[in-house]
Amino acid sequence: MIQTAKYPIHLGRGVIDRTGALVKARGRVFVVTSHALRERFADRVAASFDPVAEVITIEEGESRKTLATANEIVTQLLDRGAKRDATLVAVGGGMIGDTAGFAAAIFLRGISLVHVPTTLLAQVDSSIGGKVAVNHARGKNLIGAFHPPKAVIIDPSVLHSLPERELASGLFEALKAGVIADPELFEIFPQSPNSQPPTPNLETIIERAIRVKVNIVDADEREADLRRLLNYGHTIAHGIENAMNYEGITHGEAVAWGMIGANAIAVRRGLLPRETSDRIERSIRALEPRRVPATIDAHAILAATEHDKKNTGTARVMVLPTRIGHCDIVSDVTEEEIAYGIDAALA
Ligand SMILES: NC(=O)c1ccc[n+]([C@@H]2O[C@H](COP(=O)([O-])OP(=O)(O)OC[C@H]3O[C@@H](n4cnc5c(N)ncnc54)[C@H](O)[C@@H]3O)[C@@H](O)[C@H]2O)c1
């Protein structure tokens, strides 16, 4: 178990079937999941509660991460007579966790939330830190709240059925955590595609990546803006995802190219030795991220980085690594530098 400032993270094979015992809910329990994940995981989570929890299913997909879907969950909770002491358990990837988590944040001004993340990305990133959100037509995650869970239940054995590409998506976020704050975590990742894949070390990767995020999120309560570190690779990634309409690329793949772009800027500024940048790039490429299609041009990506809600005014904030395990938060990045980084990411 990892104890954060606010809630425990139960990590281990088999914990998913012990959710009920680990959570100790007071009122009624509602499990929110998708049709696809219901039988495989959600029914098991529901059965771990006494009495057995009720299951609510929603449609999946990033395009469904909306107020309308959150409202559907609220309607279901009202139909079933949920009260303020109810607990909502989100079983699924980041889409389910964010949408169900947001519903838990607003239903009757907030009910208890438990995350049972079933993708690697959700296990190492989206279920940790207390942020929940849905998308608006104008952009991603524009409607949200801070609603820390009561507990997070992370069972690495659920990842067996996860498609290879979704697994890689989470691995890029874990690799990011290594570059930000944990050189030993970074070392687990191979430097060439033919060497042993990191999956035998998956549990170690998950635990170390969680610790990086937990340490940053906990410290951020005292030292504002530390949380920005988690955005390494994300300025250009958001530009790529936005320019591609969030289709044809996973979030992790976009972050992979975004890290390569950020590194190029850091090298040009003299912040990062080229050989370190090359090392990081070899580890990223060893996981074979799908390339940004040639039809997406650099200008569209640059224009889309402007929408990054983390930018204030004209000053562009970026996280640039200085060595493996340390990044600087740089607030005077020019548009020309970002264009240079995008070119490096697409090269
Ligand atoms: N709240 C945060 O701090 C935060 C941080 C990062 C990302 N996010 C959000 O997370 C979302 C992306 O999450 P994601 O990458 O988990 O994608 P996702 O939730 O869309 O899931 C991807 C696919 O994997 C399937 N799946 C899930 N678990 C499975 C399993 N064990 N076996 C087989 N298939 C499985 C799902 O059915 C889905 O089709 C985005 O909306 C992003 O904005 C939030």
Ligand SMILES: [Zn+2]
């Ligand atoms: Zn991310």
